[in-house]
Amino acid sequence: MKENEALAELSSIRSLMERSAKFISLSGISGVMAGVYALIGAFFGYRIIYQSGSDLDYSSHAVNNQLVITQLSIIGVVVLLCSIGTAIVLSTRKAKRKNQQIWNAASKGLLIHAGIPLITGGLLILIFLYQGYIEIIASTCLIFYGLALVSGSHYTFKDIKWLGCSEILLGLLAALMPIYGLFLWSAGFGVLHIIYGLIMYYKYDNSK
Amino acid sequence: MLEQFDKAFESRIRLQIMSVLAANESYDFSSLKDLLAVTDGNLASHLKALEKEDYISVNKSFVGRKPNTRYVATEKGIEAFKRHLESLEKLIRQQK
Numbered sequence: 547m548k549e550n551e552a553l554a555e556l557s558s559i560r561s562l563m564e565r566s567a568k569f570i571s572l573s574g575i576s577g578v579m580a581g582v583y584a585l586i587g588a589f590f591g592y593r594i595i596y597q598s599g600s601d602l603d604y605s606s607h608a609v610n611n612q613l614v615i616t617q618l619s620i621i622g623v624v625v626l627l628c629s630i631g632t633a634i635v636l637s638t639r640k641a642k643r644k645n646q647q648i649w650n651a652a653s654k655g656l657l658i659h660a661g662i663p664l665i666t667g668g669l670l671i672l673i674f675l676y677q678g679y680i681e682i683i684a685s686t687c688l689i690f691y692g693l694a695l696v697s698g699s700h701y702t703f704k705d706i707k708w709l710g711c712s713e714i715l716l717g718l719l720a721a722l723m724p725i726y727g728l729f730l731w732s733a734g735f736g737v738l739h740i741i742y743g744l745i746m747y748y749k750y751d752n753s754k
Numbered sequence: 755m756l757e758q759f760d761k762a763f764e765s766r767i768r769l770q771i772m773s774v775l776a777a778n779e780s781y782d783f784s785s786l787k788d789l790l791a792v793t794d795g796n797l798a799s800h801l802k803a804l805e806k807e808d809y810i811s812v813n814k815s816f817v818g819r820k821p822n823t824r825y826v827a828t829e830k831g832i833e834a835f836k837r838h839l840e841s842l843e844k845l846i847r848q849q850k
Contacts, residue, residue: 549845549846549849552842552843552845552846553846555766555769555842556839556842556843556846558766558770558773559769559770559773559839562770562773562774562777562789562790563773563774563776563777564777565789566773566774566777566778566781566789567777567778568778570778570779644779646779704785749817
């Protein structure tokens with residue numbers, strides 16, 4: 547074997563190891579927890595809307611009270627922070643248990659590719675809030691979150707891609723029927739997360 | 755010096771399979787096929803060869819009703835892979 551052959555071999559090994567690596571420490575239970583937080587958040591969301599005098603109606607005319615919008619936004623942010631926090635803590639723990647690094651080529655890829663649609667969506671939602679396009683916010687959350695999952699799924703379990711597609715579908719439905727926005731939001735962030743979290747838990751976390 | 759190179763890794767595809775399995779907890783057949791861009795038969799024969807050396811182990815299970823074959827590098831396989839990498843590095847250093 548010649549020197550340059552050995553070099554070519556080594557660089558092909560390195561690139562394959564980086565390209566193939568998937569972030570497999572993603573915890574299934576953290577998905578379930580995110581779903582539970584979202585359902586709790588949605589429950590308080592319903593109550594706030596209900597108490598504001600409108601009858602469970604998530605449409606433009608029902609939710610135009612500034613206080614209600616602020617409260618709903620705060621709930622959304624709290625749910626998001628709790629979900630991200632739980633995912634980081636549980637995934638770090640899972641990585642440690644499986645003797646893997648939490649910060650590697652795969653988790654970086656996941657962060658960048660899921661982060662771009664996620665941050666775009668977040669900024670868009672802020673703009674919509676500012677402009678008063680309240681009725682399409684639930685739909686925007688779902689669609690951009692779904693896009694983030696699909697684009698990040700290359701770096702982790704393939705199942706994430708289907709979760710992403712389902713979120714996008716629900717998001718489009720929510721755009722068609724803004725009245726059911728909060729209901730579809732709960733289905734997407736609550737129910738789907740719990741289902742997928744359980745599937746991932748039994749498929750991957752449970753082994754060994 | 756040549757005897758340090760593992761015969762099992764003489765084929766580049768086998769070495770590539772080991773690289774993927776060393777970086778991942780497990781990998782399934784179809785993803786491996788896509789990644790390495792090889793045919794079913796070719797990949798299967800190389801996997802069989804590595805399995806014969808006890809460098810990889812095969813986990814057959816079902817996901818729903820679909821059969822799912824996952825490959826895992828054994829400790830012996832990882833050791834052999836590391837030794838092979840060291841010999842490659844040594845070769846490069848010696849010729850510098």
